Amino acid sequence: MLDNPSSDLAAFWMPFTANRQFKAKPRLLVSARDMHYTSADGRQILDGTAGLWCVNAGHCRDRITKAVQAKVAELDFAPTFQMAHPDAFLLATRLANLMPGPLNHVFFTNSGSESVDTALKIALAYHRLKGDGARTRLIGRERGYHGVGFGGMSVGGIAGNRKHFGPLLPGVDHLPHTHDLEHNAFTRGQPAWGAHLADALERIVTLHDASTIAAVIVEPMAGSTGVLVPPKGYLERLRAICDKYGILLIFDEVICGFGRLGIPFAVNRFGVQPDLVTTAKGITNGTIPMGAVFATDAIHDVFMNGPDGAIEFLHGYTYSGHPMATAAGLATLDVYAEEGLLTRGTELAPYWEDAVHSLKGLPNVIDIRNIGLVAGIELASRPEAAGARAYEAFVKCFEAGLLIRTTGDIIALSPPLIAEKHHIDTLIGGLADVLKTVA
Numbered sequence: 512m513l514d515n516p517s518s519d520l521a522a523f524w525m526p527f528t529a530n531r532q533f534k535a536k537p538r539l540l541v542s543a544r545d546m547h548y549t550s551a552d553g554r555q556i557l558d559g560t561a562g563l564w565c566v567n568a569g570h571c572r573d574r575i576t577k578a579v580q581a582k583v584a585e586l587d588f589a590p591t592f593q594m595a596h597p598d599a600f601l602l603a604t605r606l607a608n609l610m611p612g613p614l615n616h617v618f619f620t621n622s623g624s625e626s627v628d629t630a631l632k633i634a635l636a637y638h639r640l641k642g643d644g645a646r647t648r649l650i651g652r653e654r655g656y657h658g659v660g661f662g663g664m665s666v667g668g669i670a671g672n673r674k675h676f677g678p679l680l681p682g683v684d685h686l687p688h689t690h691d692l693e694h695n696a697f698t699r700g701q702p703a704w705g706a707h708l709a710d711a712l713e714r715i716v717t718l719h720d721a722s723t724i725a726a727v728i729v730e731p732m733a734g735s736t737g738v739l740v741p742p743k744g745y746l747e748r749l750r751a752i753c754d755k756y757g758i759l760l761i762f763d764e765v766i767c768g769f770g771r772l773g774i775p776f777a778v779n780r781f782g783v784q785p786d787l788v789t790t791a792k793g794i795t796n797g798t799i800p801m802g803a804v805f806a807t808d809a810i811h812d813v814f815m816n817g818p819d820g821a822i823e824f825l826h827g828y829t830y831s832g833h834p835m836a837t838a839a840g841l842a843t844l845d846v847y848a849e850e851g852l853l854t855r856g857t858e859l860a861p862y863w864e865d866a867v868h869s870l871k872g873l874p875n876v877i878d879i880r881n882i883g884l885v886a887g888i889e890l891a892s893r894p895e896a897a898g899a900r901a902y903e904a905f906v907k908c909f910e911a912g913l914l915i916r917t918t919g920d921i922i923a924l925s926p927p928l929i930a931e932k933h934h935i936d937t938l939i940g941g942l943a944d945v946l947k948t949v950a
């Protein structure tokens with residue numbers, strides 16, 4: 512395998528990767544089981560990131576593997592346009608039962624990016640069907656990540672992901688992010704400071720007028736830009752302002768959903784009821800690509816009013832509710848339920864919190880934050896070399912048999928929810944050793 516790496520590595524244009532740097536010194540994974548990957552050079556790598564925040568039940572779980580294997584031999588593909596297969600209804604029903612409140616309708620996609628674009632389209636179409644078609648503005652947040660479609664990029668708040676791609680969607684505005692080390696450094700759980708940052712939505716409403724605004728989209732806990740835990744009261748305030756002005760509130764739970772915060776969804780964790788929820792990743796334990804958008808009865812019912820025989824929402828993907836994905840999704844929900852994984856993060860949280868905060872005082876560590884089974888460890892950046900310090904830590908961790916994730920100079924940890932205390936000890940102990948060597 513890959514005898515001549517320089518030519519064999521050329522064709523795959525890798526996503527979100529420094530291709531030339533990687534291909535000069537590749538890191539290859541060849542198999543995985545439970546908490547570990549095996550690298551091409553035969554080493555065990557402890558997975559501190561659940562793949563890319565998706566393998567919540569651990570790797571290569573037999574039940575999920577077998578369900579997918581059986582389904583691929585039985586029903587390789589079935590359209591879900593004007594026909595369907597039973598598992599799609601079964602999975603949608605089970606998901607709707609898992610999600611609290613009136614979010615009872617599920618639209619299937621194949622990724623988080625597609626879920627976000629789908630939710631934004633539902634929001635726009637909903638207002639138009641209600642005769643409120645001037646509500647076209649979408650409000651995101653600085654440091655938000657909502658995938659890489661034009662919708663998600665537009666409401667997203669990461670300059671590097673936006674600046675090369677032109678003007679993006681028109682009529683988008685952004686709330687300020689909630690990251691503030693001066694007030695909140697080394698907070699355990701939700702910071703006490705920052706609820707007032709939601710009031711920026713009032714100013715956006717004053718600027719544009721509520722009658723032009725369709726929806727606000729936020730990650731309840733922002734994952735990709737470095738684990739930004741919402742300040743106490745912040746999401747409640749966003750909800751109240753949206754209610755006041757008839758603006759839909761979308762929670763992007765692509766990372767938060769399926770137990771990452773110690774409870775099935777951020778909707779449960781923060782007790783704030785959004786109008787739409789986007790998910791992906793953990794919905795199939797990362798085994799088969801899938802996403803899902805949850806809509807309330809109130810939104811769904813507005814669509815179900817047209818003439819008989821009319822297609823109510825002209826949107827969908829060839830692979831919406833693909834049989835492999837629904838099989839993986841059903842088996843994943845079984846594993847989550849049988850092993851109590853969607854609340855296991857709550858059991859482990861105190862141990863996890865103490866473990867990650869034990870890194871305080873190590874060289875260059877300027878903040879540590881955590882919630883559920885997630886932690887962000889922020890390092891001071893080297894002058895003129897943002898991201899270089901954390902990247903060095905990432906490479907050294909990989910060499911030491913630990914998979915961590917970095918964004919800029921922030922390390923994000925999110926192990927599979929099957930983690931045992933000794934895995935946490937190995938991960939945090941190994942990271943501490945590495946941080947001591949990263950100047």
Ligand code: PXG
Pocket residue numbers: 563564621622623624625627656657658659730734735736763764765766791792916918923
């Ligand atoms: N919304 C959120 C909140 C996400 O975190 C997406 C949408 C897009 O999902 P897809 O499936 O289209 O990639 C995401 C994806 C990281 C990392 O290292 C995070 C994501 C993807 C890859 C890496 O933080 N989040």
